[in-house]
Amino acid sequence: MFYREAGDFKTSYSDDSQTFPIAFDRYRYYAVLAIAVLIVPFIINDYWVNAIFLPFLIYAIAAIGLNILTGYCGQVSLGTGGFMAVGAYACYKLMTSFPDVNIMIHVFLSGLITAAVGILFGLPSLRIKGFYLAVATLAAQFFLVWLFNRVPWFYNYSASGQISAPERTLFGQAVTGANADPSTRYLVCLFFLFVLAWLARNLTRGSLGRSWMAIRDMDIAAEIIGVNPLRAKLSAFAISSFYVGIAGALFFSVYLGAVEVGEVFGINVSFLVLFMIIIGGLGSIFGSFAGAAFLVLLPVGLKNLLVTGLGWPTDIAAHLEFVIIGAMIILFLVAEPHGLAQLWRLAKEKLRLWPFPH
Amino acid sequence: MKAKTLATTAVLAVMAGAPVMADLVFPSLSYRTGPYAANGIPFADGYADYFTLLNERDGGIGGVATRLLECETGYNTQKGVECYEATKGEGALVYQPLSTGITYQLIPKATADGIPVHSMGYGRTSAKNGSVFRNVFNYPANYWDGASHAVTHILNENGGDISGKKIALVYHNSAYGKEPIRTLEGLAEKHGFELLLLPVDHPGQEQKAQWLQIRRERPDNVLMWGWGVMNQVAIQEAVNIRYPMENFIGVWWSGSENDVLPAGDGASGYKSITFHNIGADYPIYDDLKTHVVDKGLAAGAGDALGTVLYNRGMYAAMLAAEAAAKAQEIHGTADITPAMMRDGMEALEITEARMAELGLPNFGPEFSVSCGNHGGDGFGAIVQWDASAGSWNKITEYYQSDQDIIMPLVAEDSAAFAAENNIEAACN
Numbered sequence: 001m002f003y004r005e006a007g008d009f010k011t012s013y014s015d016d017s018q019t020f021p022i023a024f025d026r027y028r029y030y031a032v033l034a035i036a037v038l039i040v041p042f043i044i045n046d047y048w049v050n051a052i053f054l055p056f057l058i059y060a061i062a063a064i065g066l067n068i069l070t071g072y073c074g075q076v077s078l079g080t081g082g083f084m085a086v087g088a089y090a091c092y093k094l095m096t097s098f099p100d101v102n103i104m105i106h107v108f109l110s111g112l113i114t115a116a117v118g119i120l121f122g123l124p125s126l127r128i129k130g131f132y133l134a135v136a137t138l139a140a141q142f143f144l145v146w147l148f149n150r151v152p153w154f155y156n157y158s159a160s161g162q163i164s165a166p167e168r169t170l171f172g173q174a175v176t177g178a179n180a181d182p183s184t185r186y187l188v189c190l191f192f193l194f195v196l197a198w199l200a201r202n203l204t205r206g207s208l209g210r211s212w213m214a215i216r217d218m219d220i221a222a223e224i225i226g227v228n229p230l231r232a233k234l235s236a237f238a239i240s241s242f243y244v245g246i247a248g249a250l251f252f253s254v255y256l257g258a259v260e261v262g263e264v265f266g267i268n269v270s271f272l273v274l275f276m277i278i279i280g281g282l283g284s285i286f287g288s289f290a291g292a293a294f295l296v297l298l299p300v301g302l303k304n305l306l307v308t309g310l311g312w313p314t315d316i317a318a319h320l321e322f323v324i325i326g327a328m329i330i331l332f333l334v335a336e337p338h339g340l341a342q343l344w345r346l347a348k349e350k351l352r353l354w355p356f357p358h
Numbered sequence: 359m360k361a362k363t364l365a366t367t368a369v370l371a372v373m374a375g376a377p378v379m380a381d382l383v384f385p386s387l388s389y390r391t392g393p394y395a396a397n398g399i400p401f402a403d404g405y406a407d408y409f410t411l412l413n414e415r416d417g418g419i420g421g422v423a424t425r426l427l428e429c430e431t432g433y434n435t436q437k438g439v440e441c442y443e444a445t446k447g448e449g450a451l452v453y454q455p456l457s458t459g460i461t462y463q464l465i466p467k468a469t470a471d472g473i474p475v476h477s478m479g480y481g482r483t484s485a486k487n488g489s490v491f492r493n494v495f496n497y498p499a500n501y502w503d504g505a506s507h508a509v510t511h512i513l514n515e516n517g518g519d520i521s522g523k524k525i526a527l528v529y530h531n532s533a534y535g536k537e538p539i540r541t542l543e544g545l546a547e548k549h550g551f552e553l554l555l556l557p558v559d560h561p562g563q564e565q566k567a568q569w570l571q572i573r574r575e576r577p578d579n580v581l582m583w584g585w586g587v588m589n590q591v592a593i594q595e596a597v598n599i600r601y602p603m604e605n606f607i608g609v610w611w612s613g614s615e616n617d618v619l620p621a622g623d624g625a626s627g628y629k630s631i632t633f634h635n636i637g638a639d640y641p642i643y644d645d646l647k648t649h650v651v652d653k654g655l656a657a658g659a660g661d662a663l664g665t666v667l668y669n670r671g672m673y674a675a676m677l678a679a680e681a682a683a684k685a686q687e688i689h690g691t692a693d694i695t696p697a698m699m700r701d702g703m704e705a706l707e708i709t710e711a712r713m714a715e716l717g718l719p720n721f722g723p724e725f726s727v728s729c730g731n732h733g734g735d736g737f738g739a740i741v742q743w744d745a746s747a748g749s750w751n752k753i754t755e756y757y758q759s760d761q762d763i764i765m766p767l768v769a770e771d772s773a774a775f776a777a778e779n780n781i782e783a784a785c786n
Contacts, residue, residue: 047443055436149531149557159540159771160482160533162462166778177779178466256435258462260533262560263435300440303430308444314430315390315399315658 003351019201022352036190041183049182054255056296057189058247063276063288064200065243070274071282072204073236074216075125079137081269082144083241085261086114087248089154092163095176095253096156103168103175107192107249114245115238117144122237126230129219141270148261164258176253185254192250196243201285203239212236213283244273279329281341290340298325380693381425382418382682384409384675385445387438387455390658393561394433394586396616397667399658401456402428404671406657407650411642412679414649419679420686422693433586435459442467451699452476452678458534461494466779469493473696474703478674479504479610479633483537484771486733488704489783491772495703497677497734498725499633499759501583502767504609505538506759507631507738508581509545511607514754521550526577528568528584528592531557535583538609540771542581544763562588569595582608589617597624604629607740613750614666618743626745629753633738634673634722636750638664642672642717666750673722680716681706704729723756729785736764 008023010016020026044053062080069075090110095103121140125133148154155163167177174180175188203209211232214222223229252259259265272295280291299321306317336343388402389395409424418424427448429441438460442453453468453475455461461481468475469492476495477485483502485494513520527542529535539555546553554577556568562584569592572580580601584592589612596606604627608617613630646663650656662668685694685702694702707726713719723737736759741750776783 045447047447050443051440158774159537160458160462161536162459162533164462164466164778167780178470256439256463257466260435260459260462262531263459266560307429314388314428315395318391318430318432 003348003354005352017205019205033194037187041187044182044186046182049186050255051300052297053186054189056292057186057193058250058255059273059276059296060289060292061193061196061250062244062247062273063280063292064197064285065240065247066273067277067280067282067284067288068200068204068212068243069236069240071277071284071287072209072216073212073233073240075122075233075236076130076134077137077240078134078267078270078274079121079140079144080244080273081265081267082141083114083118083244084248084251084269085144085148085265086117086241087111087245088252088259088265089148089163089261090114090245091249091253092156092165093154095166095168099166099168103170103253104188106168107246107253110249111242111246114248115242118237118241118244119234122234122241125233125237138267138270141267145261145265160260162258162260163252165253168253176257178257180254188254189250192246196246197285197289200243204285208232208235216283275329277339279332279339281339281344284339284341286344287339287341290344294340295325298328381423382694383425383427383445383449383451384678385427385429385441385448385450385453387429387431387441387445387453387457387460389431389433389456391430392432392434392586393563396590397586397611397614398433398456400614400616400662400665400667401671401674403656403658403660403662404668404673405454405675406671407646407655407663407668408672408675408679410650410655410657411646414653414655415645419682420692424679431455431457431460433457433459435463439463439467446471446473449696451682451694451696452703454478454674454678456480458482458537459532462533465491465494471696472700474700476674476678476703478670478677480534482775483733484768484775486731486768487772487783488727488729488732489772489785490776490781491732493700495727495732497706497727497732498708498723499610499736499738500733501537501609502541502764503633503733503736503738503759504631505541505581506545506736506764507740507757508607508609509542509549509551510757510760511629511631511740511754512579513549520578523551523579524554524575524577525551525579525581526554526556526572526575528556528558528565528572528580528582530562530584530588531559534585534611538581538583540767541763544767545760548760548763558584558588558592561586563591565591565595569599569601572596572601573599579605579607582606582612584608584612584617589614590620593618593621593625593628596628597621603627604742607631610670610738613741613743615748615750616665616667618745619748623745625743628743630741630743630750631738632666632741632752634669635720636666636669636741636752640718640721645717673718676716676718677706677708680708680712703727704732733768736761 003024020029066080069077087110090113091106094106124136155161165176167174173184211227214227215232276291276295279294281287302321306312307314386405389398406426409426413423427445431438431441453464458480461477464475474493479499481496483500485491485496542553558565582592606628608630610632618625618628681703684705685698686692688701689698704727709724713721725734737756739752739756740754742753743750
């Protein structure tokens with residue numbers, strides 16, 4: 001009834017090709033943005049930021065990055081944790097080497113450095129595909145973690161091999177370090193997520209995104225119609241790594257503050273981000289958000305329900321968490337193999353016809 | 359009218375209820391799941407049971423009941439941060455995360471929030487320098503003490519000369535395992551032994567390569583900085599290559615029953631460092647039995663009593679409770695805040711008389727804490743595993759670590775931290 005195209009007249013080409021062609025969708029999008037920017041920062045505290053919002057925002061960036069590579073370009077990658085580590089260590093080296101430069105610039109540069117590393121590890125994708133490529137990127141994961149553990153220059157020769165973020169400010173407000181205000185940290189991550197998601201959405205609608213999808217759907221056919229596979233694949237690797245690198249830099253500097261590479265950026269992170277996009281939906285920006293929210297919020301929510309709410313012993317709750325999350329993943333994927341994004345799409349289709357289905 | 363009366367009654371009830379609700383909150387960031395659970399469970403049980411004992415027997419500390427907030431971290435940094443944020447608002451007095459990685463996370467956060475952290479025998483070693491790390495304590499001993507204890511023991515066994523010997527360090531490839539390297543390098547230079555570094559990646563189930571290297575290089579001694587499943591695997595591997603177990607020394611985190619039992623008789627002779635006594639032969643265990651176990655209040659499965667890590671958890675709780683009592687004494691109030699707790703920890707003094715009074719005679723070394731020294735005096739002893747008896751035996755007295763090596767390193771590392779974070783070292 002409210003959710004329909006009818007009556008919403010498009011009078012120009014740009015109107016016709018906008019991201020949200022349905023008026024209701026547009027208003028919902030503006031409403032979410034307004035709540036995220038104008039309301040959330042004033043009501044959140046340390047717990048909400050550290051346990052829920054920062055992990056969600058940062059994993060959403062990483063998931064969008066991996067979705068560009070895997071969901072849009074069809075190149076399976078298991079190196080996300082390693083690339084996040086590149087972003088984190090690049091950010092650390094930049095922060096400590098150039099303390100006077102703004103932290104936002106450092107995060108951006110960390111993304112660029114990760115993009116360069118991503119191109120390097122993307123080279124095998126020109127010759128191998130599918131599972132073979134997954135193994136090649138797995139090598140990147142292990143090599144990068146080993147490198148950051150092995151070469152003391154990366155962690156400034158500290159005794160523990162840990163890197164920790166010194167305090168850096170933006171407009172006089174601490175962004176990193178222990179004294180940073182929760183809402184400042186939230187807003188910084190939200191800013192990056194908004195810009196990157198907006199960029200990703202428009203990239204995937206443009207010619208570059210179309211060339212990625214052509215490669216994904218059938219690389220030989222794509223080559224015949226004039227898509228350059230080298231350009232398409234390497235650009236996907238570069239842009240994906242750029243996103244993942246920024247996620248890693250924020251994860252280290254804004255979220256955790258101190259990082260140990262083997263534990264924080266291990267293979268489990270690569271799998272986690274991969275699960276996010278599979279559960280959320282491959283080839284969908286909304287899916288990246290939904291998957292990140294699902295895998296970040298569900299464990300925290302379950303823990304609060306079982307331990308704080310029902311007063312169960314922590315170990316039983318922790319084990320049950322695994323069982324419940326595993327069961328829900330299977331359930332969701334059986335119900336809808338294309339992820340939460342497809343469920344959302346179907347719901348919208350139904351809503352457009354409602355209440356007159358014929 | 360009626361609603362207003364109700365509301366007023368409710369407000370009054372809350373106000374009247376508030377003083378009764380006051381309690382001393384001790385969060386326990388434990389891990390009863392994951393690859394480190396075998397070691398995390400007994401420690402968490404000991405920590406919990408001691409506070410239960412205080413509540414049941416003495417009605418808390420200074421008349422105020424204690425409340426234990428347990429939060430599962432799985433030895434995972436992210437979950438540790440979540441636990442910290444979830445519990446700090448409840449008035450948490452002191453954090454003991456039992457994880458070096460989480461300790462590194464909490465040092466800046468807890469300092470900003472004014473909550474003390476006690477990393478007993480782990481964490482950042484240079485936190486010993488209390489003038490820089492105002493809110494962080496690591497008494498009674500730290501990793502660098504442990505490294506020195508091991509080397510001193512080897513020295514004593516070799517008549518004071520170990521030049522030209524080869525000592526291997528098998529370590530957890532993380533902040534935890536890397537901590538002793540700097541001290542061992544200093545000691546290697548001083549005593550002229552050769553140091554061989556063998557990192558083992560998390561979680562440590564795969565160590566074939568490291569032990570093959572040990573077989574090839576034949577080091578005279580092997581030291582281990584391991585935790586969780588890594589300990590069991592390392593000891594089993596050492597048995598498999600028939601490495602002489604009496605030359606194999608683990609740090610205090612690599613010396614519990616869970617670590618040696620899987621290797622069976624072969625593990626006999628394995629040594630470990632400790633900073634507190636072992637066994638259940640203490641008067642406090644009678645109290646624990648009457649007030650905690652028999653009432654069915656024991657934490658977890660209640661099967662860990664008397665094990666090394668249970669004792670250590672209990673010791674950690676005892677030191678926290680003593681510090682809280684000290685804080686109550688200093689500030690003259692029973693209901694203390696984290697800031698008062700910090701003062702209590704900094705003024706803590708553990709004497710033999712006090713330990714005997716608590717039912718733990720001769721349990722650990724005597725020590726006192728001051729602003730300049732948050733780490734105690736660094737006393738430790740060596741224990742050895744006897745597989746046939748199924749028990750650890752203390753084979754040396756408590757002795758002090760090599761302060762000549764450690765103190766300059768503490769000063770250097772804490773100065774670096776102070777410079778990095780713009781902290782002015784001061785005691786006031």
